[in-house]
């Protein structure tokens with residue numbers, strides 16, 4: 716699946732020495748991300764883990780084009796990111812649905828905004844609703860769905876636009892444990908089949924932010940561990956587990972357990988630093 720970074724090939728996403736400094740309401744400055752180097756190969760699935768508040772979402776915001784780096788470079792396909800690009804898809808923790816529209820209309824909305832004629836947009840939406848197991852729910856409204864079903868709508872809404880790049884910020888964290896495992900499997904299947912109609916078709920290049928190290932290892936080709944804030948890359952762990960994977964069985968494999976132990980040793984230290992800082996602030 717993953718072509719990684721073949722010599723001479725341009726990575727899908729690259730951050731070079733990227734820093735982001737925010738002005739705070741009290742007139743001070745806050746460095747959320749500092750001197751960050753990160754490469755995502757074409758068709759590669761990268762999971763980013765780090766302590767709470769370290770700057771993971773800010774990193775995604777830089778890649779999305781919603782924010783510009785204060786220093787350094789953020790490149791997509793070798794060119795600087797300037798604003799939001801149509802080939803980038805997002806899935807967040809919160810649902811991004813129009814509550815007054817049916818499920819079908821919600822999924823068709825992306826292609827419609829991109830100028831696809833109505834009949835074709837609806838046909839594509841039906842196809843993706845079928846792939847996420849919601850064909851029978853096309854005429855429902857979002858409030859008539861369960862949390863897991865709404866998340867499937869979010870995936871259909873994203874994949875229907877055939878994204879070359881997929882940015883996911885804790886997309887499954889609001890779900891119960893079992894639904895979460897199911898959704899991870901479904902995501903891997905959709906991603907594997909997401910080659911769409913793009914030229915040189917390949918699976919989407921994914922950056923997946925999560926607090927859950929098991930989820931990160933089960934899904935990704937590589938896991939990036941961030942430091943306590945301001946975020947920079949502490950270490951990158953390649954995940955050589957064979958694909959296709961099923962999250963509930965892969966996590967029982969000895970190789971998985973060894974990776975978990977190794978990555979947790981690296982991440983746990985940053986979590987401890989973050990906790991101690993919090994305690995020092997309270998004291």
Ligand SMILES: Nc1ncnc2c1ncn2[C@@H]1O[C@H](COP(=O)(O)OP(=O)(O)OP(=O)(O)O)[C@@H](O)[C@H]1O
Nearest residue numbers: 737738739745747766767768769770771772773774
């Ligand atoms: N627009 C902003 N203005 C000022 N500070 C900000 C802004 N956005 C984020 N920050 C700060 O930057 C730091 C990093 O935030 P960010 O949301 O990127 O962390 P995170 O790692 O995604 O957190 P979590 O794991 O809790 O979701 C935090 O201290 C946050 O308060």
